[in-house]
Amino acid sequence: MSFLLFDFLAQRAELSPDRIAMEDLISGERVSYAGLDARAGRAASLLAENGVEAGDRVALLCRNRIEFFELLFACGKLGAILVPLNWRMPAAELEPLIADSRPTALIFGKEDEAVAQSLPSATRLALDGDYAQARDDQPVHAGRGPWRHDDTWYLLYTSGTTGKPKAVIQTCGMALANAVNIKQAMGLRGEDTTLNYLPLFHTAGINLVTLPALMDGARVLVLPGFDVDRVASLLAEGELDNFFGVPAVYQALSLHPDFQSWDLRSVRSWACGGAPLPDVLIHQYAPRGARVLNGMGMTETGPTVFLMDPDLAEEKIGAVGKPQLLSQVRLVDRDGNDVPRGQPGEMWFSGPGVTPGYWNNPEATEQAFVDGVWLRSGDLGRQDEDGYFYVVGRLKDMYISGGENVYPAEVENQLADHPAVLEAAVVGVSDARWGEVGCAYLMLRPEAEAPDEEDLVRFCRERLAAYKVPKYFVIVEDFPRTAAGKVQKHLLEPRDGE
Numbered sequence: 001m002s003f004l005l006f007d008f009l010a011q012r013a014e015l016s017p018d019r020i021a022m023e024d025l026i027s028g029e030r031v032s033y034a035g036l037d038a039r040a041g042r043a044a045s046l047l048a049e050n051g052v053e054a055g056d057r058v059a060l061l062c063r064n065r066i067e068f069f070e071l072l073f074a075c076g077k078l079g080a081i082l083v084p085l086n087w088r089m090p091a092a093e094l095e096p097l098i099a100d101s102r103p104t105a106l107i108f109g110k111e112d113e114a115v116a117q118s119l120p121s122a123t124r125l126a127l128d129g130d131y132a133q134a135r136d137d138q139p140v141h142a143g144r145g146p147w148r149h150d151d152t153w154y155l156l157y158t159s160g161t162t163g164k165p166k167a168v169i170q171t172c173g174m175a176l177a178n179a180v181n182i183k184q185a186m187g188l189r190g191e192d193t194t195l196n197y198l199p200l201f202h203t204a205g206i207n208l209v210t211l212p213a214l215m216d217g218a219r220v221l222v223l224p225g226f227d228v229d230r231v232a233s234l235l236a237e238g239e240l241d242n243f244f245g246v247p248a249v250y251q252a253l254s255l256h257p258d259f260q261s262w263d264l265r266s267v268r269s270w271a272c273g274g275a276p277l278p279d280v281l282i283h284q285y286a287p288r289g290a291r292v293l294n295g296m297g298m299t300e301t302g303p304t305v306f307l308m309d310p311d312l313a314e315e316k317i318g319a320v321g322k323p324q325l326l327s328q329v330r331l332v333d334r335d336g337n338d339v340p341r342g343q344p345g346e347m348w349f350s351g352p353g354v355t356p357g358y359w360n361n362p363e364a365t366e367q368a369f370v371d372g373v374w375l376r377s378g379d380l381g382r383q384d385e386d387g388y389f390y391v392v393g394r395l396k397d398m399y400i401s402g403g404e405n406v407y408p409a410e411v412e413n414q415l416a417d418h419p420a421v422l423e424a425a426v427v428g429v430s431d432a433r434w435g436e437v438g439c440a441y442l443m444l445r446p447e448a449e450a451p452d453e454e455d456l457v458r459f460c461r462e463r464l465a466a467y468k469v470p471k472y473f474v475i476v477e478d479f480p481r482t483a484a485g486k487v488q489k490h491l492l493e494p495r496d497g498e
Contacts, residue, residue: 399428
C-alpha cells in the first residue's frame with residue numbers, strides 16, 4: 001500500500017523561502033530555497049519541452065554543482081527518474097548503463113562533454129552551454145501533485161567491490177527514511193552549514209548529508225570534488241557544523257602538513273561511512289577535538305542504517321552503533337538462522353529505507369531478498385553484550401586457514417596501526433598446508449621505508465592469533481577503489497599460494 005508524500009523542496013521553499021539553500025564555493029553563486037525551487041520548476045518545464053515524461057529516465061554526467069540538485073527535484077516534479085552517471089568511467093563502461101536505463105535525455109557538464117557526446121542519446125543538454133538561459137526562459141512547472149513513497153526518484157548504478165553494475169532503485173520514501181535516520185543520529189539542525197563534495201553518482205554524495213540538509217532548511221556549500229586544501233581550510237576555520245567523509249578522505253586530511261595544529265571542536269558532528277574507519281585514525285582525530293563516528297549502510301539501504309553514539313565512540317572503537325530509528329537488522333548464519341549475541345553472522349536489513357530492488361533486473365532483486373522483506377547485505381557483523389554492532393568483514397572476503405575463520409577487516413585494522421603502513425587490504429589465497437592463508441597488500445605512509453617481512457610478521461603476532469597473521473606481504477602504490485573509497489579486492493593483482 002502506497003502513502004502520499006509531497007515535493008520536499010517546494011514545501012521547504014514555503015517554510016524558508018529566503019534562507020540560503022546552496023552556495024557554490026568556486027563561482028560564489030548562492031541560491032535561496034525559493035530560488036532553488038523556482039529553478040527546479042523551470043528545469044522541469046525544460047525537460048518536458050524536450051520530451052521527458054513521467055517514468056522517463058534523465059541521465060546526468062557532471063561534477064558536483066547546484067544544477068545537480070535542481071535537476072533531481074525537477075525530475076521529482078515530473079515523476080521522471082534521474083540517472084547520475086559515474087564520470088570516472090570511460091564511454092565504453094557507460095554505454096551498457098545507457099543501454100540499460102534508456103534515458104530520454106542526457107545532460108552533462110563541460111568536464112565530461114567529450115564522453116557525453118560519444119554516448120547514444122536522443123536529446124543532449126549542456127549545463128555549461130545555453131542550459132541556464134533555456135531553463136530561465138521556461139515557466140515554473142506546476143508539478144505532478146502528491147508524490148508517493150514508492151515512486152522511483154533516481155537510480156544509482158553500483159558494482160560494489162566485485163561485480164557487474166546494477167541500478168539500485170531509490171524511492172521518495174527511502175530519501176525521507178534516510179533523512180530521519182541520519183538527522184537524529186548526527187544531530188543535524190536547520191541552521192547548520194554542511195559541505196557537498198563527495199561524488200554525486202554515489203549515495204553518500206546525495207544523501208550524506210546534502211538531501212537531508214535541504215529537507216531541513218540548512219545551508220549547503222558545494223565543491224566540484226574533494227580538494228584536500230580547501231576542505232582542510234573549511235574545517236580548520238570552523239566554517240562547517242557537521243562533516244561526513246569516507247576513510248580515504250579522513251586519511252588524506254590526517255596527512256595534511258597542518259593537521260597537528262588544527263582545533264576541530266567547532267564542527268559539532270563527524271561521521272564516516274563507505275568502509276570501516278581504522279582505529280588509528282580515530283585516535284589521530286580525537287586530540288584535535290573531532291570525535292569521528294563510525295557508521296554503516298549500503299546504496300540499497302538509502303544508505304543510513306548505523307551510526308555510532310558520540311558518548312561511546314572512543315570507548316567502543318570499531319563499533320558502528322545500533323540500528324537507527326527506521327532500520328531493522330538481523331545477524332544470521334548460512335542457513336538463515338539468527339546467531340547468538342557475540343557470534344558473527346551476515347547482516348540482513350529491513351525498513352522503509354531499503355530499496356524495492358534493482359532496475360530492470362528481477363533476478364538480482366529476487367536473489368538479494370529473503371521472503372521479499374530482508375535484504376541480504378553480504379556483510380558480516382557481530383553484536384556485543386550492550387547491543388552495539390561491529391562490522392567484521394564481507395562474507396565473500398572471509399577465508400578459512402587451518403580450520404579457523406579469518407576476517408580480513410580485523411587483520412587490516414591491526415596492520416594500519418604499523419608506523420609505516422597507511423592502509424592494508426588482506427585477501428585469502430590457497431595454501432597446500434593450511435587450505436588458505438592471508439596475503440596483505442600494503443600502502444605505505446609518505447616517506448616511510450618499506451618494513452621487512454620479519455618485522456611485519458612480528459608486529460602481527462603481537463596483536464593477532466597465529467592463524468590470522470598473513471603469510472605474504474605485497475607493497476602497492478595505491479588500491480583500486482569504488483566511489484565510496486572501498487578497496488576493490490578482486491582487482492588486486494592475484495597471488496597464488498605455494
